[in-house]
Amino acid sequence: MTLVDASLSISEAAERTGLSTHTLRYYEREGLMLGGVGRASSTHRRYSDADISWVEFLTKLRSTSMPIAKVREYVDLVRRGDVSTPERLALLLTHRESVIAQLDEMTKSLAAIDFKIATYKKGSK
Amino acid sequence: MTLVDASLSISEAAERTGLSTHTLRYYEREGLMLGGVGRASSTHRRYSDADISWVEFLTKLRSTSMPIAKVREYVDLVRRGDVSTPERLALLLTHRESVIAQLDEMTKSLAAIDFKIATYKKGSK
DNA sequence: CATTGACTTAGAGCGCACTCTAAGTTCTAG
DNA sequence: CTAGAACTTAGAGTGCGCTCTAAGTCAATG
Numbered sequence: 001m002t003l004v005d006a007s008l009s010i011s012e013a014a015e016r017t018g019l020s021t022h023t024l025r026y027y028e029r030e031g032l033m034l035g036g037v038g039r040a041s042s043t044h045r046r047y048s049d050a051d052i053s054w055v056e057f058l059t060k061l062r063s064t065s066m067p068i069a070k071v072r073e074y075v076d077l078v079r080r081g082d083v084s085t086p087e088r089l090a091l092l093l094t095h096r097e098s099v100i101a102q103l104d105e106m107t108k109s110l111a112a113i114d115f116k117i118a119t120y121k122k123g124s125k
Numbered sequence: 126m127t128l129v130d131a132s133l134s135i136s137e138a139a140e141r142t143g144l145s146t147h148t149l150r151y152y153e154r155e156g157l158m159l160g161g162v163g164r165a166s167s168t169h170r171r172y173s174d175a176d177i178s179w180v181e182f183l184t185k186l187r188s189t190s191m192p193i194a195k196v197r198e199y200v201d202l203v204r205r206g207d208v209s210t211p212e213r214l215a216l217l218l219t220h221r222e223s224v225i226a227q228l229d230e231m232t233k234s235l236a237a238i239d240f241k242i243a244t245y246k247k248g249s250k
Numbered sequence: 251c252a253t254t255g256a257c258t259t260a261g262a263g264c265g266c267a268c269t270c271t272a273a274g275t276t277c278t279a280g
Numbered sequence: 281c282t283a284g285a286a287c288t289t290a291g292a293g294t295g296c297g298c299t300c301t302a303a304g305t306c307a308a309t310g
Contacts, residue, residue: 060234089245109185
């Protein structure tokens with residue numbers, strides 16, 4: 001007997017992850033849930049710790065503008081097992097470059113916004 | 126006589142700004158072009174240096190996730206003249222906070238991605 | 251002065267990522 | 281054992297930001 005693997009309902013999972021229940025179901029339908037979410041004593045979903053961790057990583061991929069289709073590619077690689085590790089690494093390294101580029105662009109834009117803010121502050125003196 | 130204010134056609138403006146001619150017309154229709162783009166010797170648009178500079182700044186607002194509607198708010202303030210400077214400053218300061226938050230979230234996501242990359246690299250040894 | 255290519259408008263269409271609805275089923279509290 | 285809340289599915293709807301189309305006008309070139 002373990003106390004581990006709490007196994008959450010979809011609304012609990014939604015609360016933990018900050019996503020809506022709609023979005024969690026949508027992600028599952030789109031094939032983004034690594035192993036398929038378990039169903040407990042019925043048709044109701046049960047989210048394991050592993051499911052929650054994966055959703056959290058998935059959210060990080062999404063928040064760095066990885067499209068759903070690319071996330072699915074990654075998921076498909078994971079499903080293929082250890083043999084796909086090099087491909088997963090390549091995919092993440094490519095994505096990493098895109099994140100760096102986004103950070104760079106956003107930083108440059110911030111500088112332009114700060115410059116404009118400075119002119120407004122100067123003008124008000 | 127000056128050599129300044131080159132005044133570009135829409136396709137030249139598109140080339141300079143990296144936007145499509147479709148998008149430039151769309152932005153104008155949406156009321157995002159500060160003073161209204163001039164028409165030269167006909168109905169054809171002529172983009173002044175000021176227009177181009179504005180499009181460049183507008184692009185920075187957009188690339189930091191400012192919605193079109195918010196850009197339009199900003200434009201409306203600019204049209205109201207100097208009297209709106211405090212409001213423009215407030216709008217940009219608020220947006221600045223959102224940009225900082227986005228940079229922060231993206232940086233955290235990058236760390237998670239880098240961590241995953243590291244596990245793949247370690248595993249392959 | 252005709253052809254050809256860039257331009258014009260109004261409006262329809264598209265892709266993405268959700269977000270919601272409807273109709274029905276299942277769990278939980280009293 | 282029943283009422284009500286929470287869950288289920290399939291599929292429709294939404295919002296945003298473009299992106300494209302159609303039908304026509306304008307202008308520079310041979």
